[in-house]
Amino acid sequence: MAKRRGWRGSLLMGLMAVAALGFVGTAQAGKAELKGNFQVLSDEKSTHKPGKVQLTEFADFYCPHCHRFDGEGLAILEKEFGNKLEAVMVGYPVIPGKLPTAFDMYEQAKTMGKGAEMKRALFRTIHKDKIGIIDKAIREVLIREVGLDPAAFEEGLASAKPAKAFEDGRKWGDRIKIQQTPTVLLDGNIKVEQIDPENLKLIIHSILDGDGKK
Template identity: 25%
Template sequence: MNPLRRLICRAALLAAPALVAGTAAASPASPREGAEYQLLPEAQPTDGPGKIEVIEFFAYYCPHCYTFEPYLADWVRKQGDDIVLRRVHVARGAQVAAQQRLFFTLESLGLLEQFHGKVFNAYHVERVGFTQDEQVFDWASRAGIERARFIDTYRSFGVQAKLRRAQAMMEAYRITHWPMIAIDGRFLTSPGMVGESGKISGDDALQGTLQVMDMLVARAKADKK
């Protein structure tokens, strides 16, 4: 078995069967700090003045991130100009380094919107490994990206700086599992948190996360007035 296949996203609640039914301690409709979301001890600087910054910490190999992606994309479309979305591919050792570098290369080339979903599909559906640089280069060529330009960017100081920045952000935001959503540099939520708190899983946890995100965006807007 490919060693990368054995990597487990820590938000495993999404793949688990629903827990025994009962009265939930909280719900996405009335989220509580420490349950469906957390407040960071120190607010982090944000980009996108005039808008609410939403950051997704994710990884291409993560099956929960793959499942969450269409939900998040639809949610972002509905927000219109109220938010700005940033994605940060998390670090997870040498086996994920090529995937992380692939993400930041696409971002640097201005190709992320075009190819982000295709990378997810390549890994989870087509079973492209993305564990070695050459696997990434071959995929990029097949996808129609100029190979030499892609490799130059992949190995550039600019991408290396993005990798360092991603690691610093993971530490600053105290990212322990993914997908994890940060809002306005102050709040964190995730399908894992929502699922655990409400004793729900699957689609319920994903939809519940979007509800919590709606509330946190609204709160961030109100705080800025």
Template identity: 20%
Template sequence: MISFSKRLFLSCASIALAISLSGIAKAQGPKIEEGFDYRVMPVPQPVETKGKVEVIEFFWYGCPHCYDFEPELKAWLKRQPKDVSFRKVPVAFRDDFMPHSQLFYALEAIGKGDALNDKVMYAMHKENKRLMTENEIADWVASQGVDRNTFLAAYRSFAVISKARAARQMADAYRIDGVPTIVMQGRYVTSPSIAGTKAKSIVAMDFLEEKIRKNNYKQ
């Protein structure tokens, strides 16, 4: 017969094991599956930097889902190591959205992208600013303390217009049909709509990040 003390020990050990396994399962998070939580592009696109995990967010200033996803994306970026390379690419699904892509690259050109990108989205989604024309855009940028003429010179420049057009071509090459969309290593595609929720898409990004590292950053 097993003594009471031994039964108590075995019982405690079983509970401890159950808690331990539960903790492992929790740490591992939900299962991530190809075709459900992310897709693999049939033709991988070239990455800009070798030896890094390349992450691209295709977005549009006027997209409410992009605005809604921004806090989770920023939190994810804050905990990434130096081998993660991130950039945003504006998408213009229609010709009348091209001014927003020019706005993005013009702010980048004058060194105001980091300071004003969030404010652009806040203005559009919380203050009902449309910012669809050059004058509307320039007036708003000037209201943020930026010299209007300096901004317009960048906005109208060949370099900025070329980048906006290239971004549109890039979105076509990546077959982007909705935003926000995250593409990792020019190959793996996920988003809140693909994964089902914002939280699940972040878990998918973590999964893909480790997958890319284990594959030595290859595509």
């Protein structure tokens, strides 16, 4: 099972591992001087657009650390950066024995413009409502809650598209060697395992500051 740790505890652990990891400090990615604890993936292309940072959160709906980061850590970042931050989740399962239903539902909701709403509903249902198996009845409640048509949603869910999107995301995570959830990827090639908000804010600010120097 993949390693996982909470974002609050990761700050101390990350600082203790500075010498060993060698990722803290500054690095050149393009013309921007990056600061913080991160790893630039040389085999991945940057997707950076001036004035905006794309945050990809590799997460498991059944992981309590992912639930906490999504509800607390991500909210801090969105408040800090507003529309300069574009956040999206990629499903990466690490908890064994779970059906892929939640991940497929999230992918289908994304295609219908309600990905963020469905993500919040799924995290709440699994971790706060303590519903581990999302059957058809629970699914319909959640579909209606986020404002989607159940018939259209089920039709899309029954197609191969959501399952393929989920599988593509899992393969992406395998390619960049995700070791724990949540792990964050910034602008396509800046991998961050120390996902406490202060470290992420430092990195993101340095990316945006670099735009101003170009």
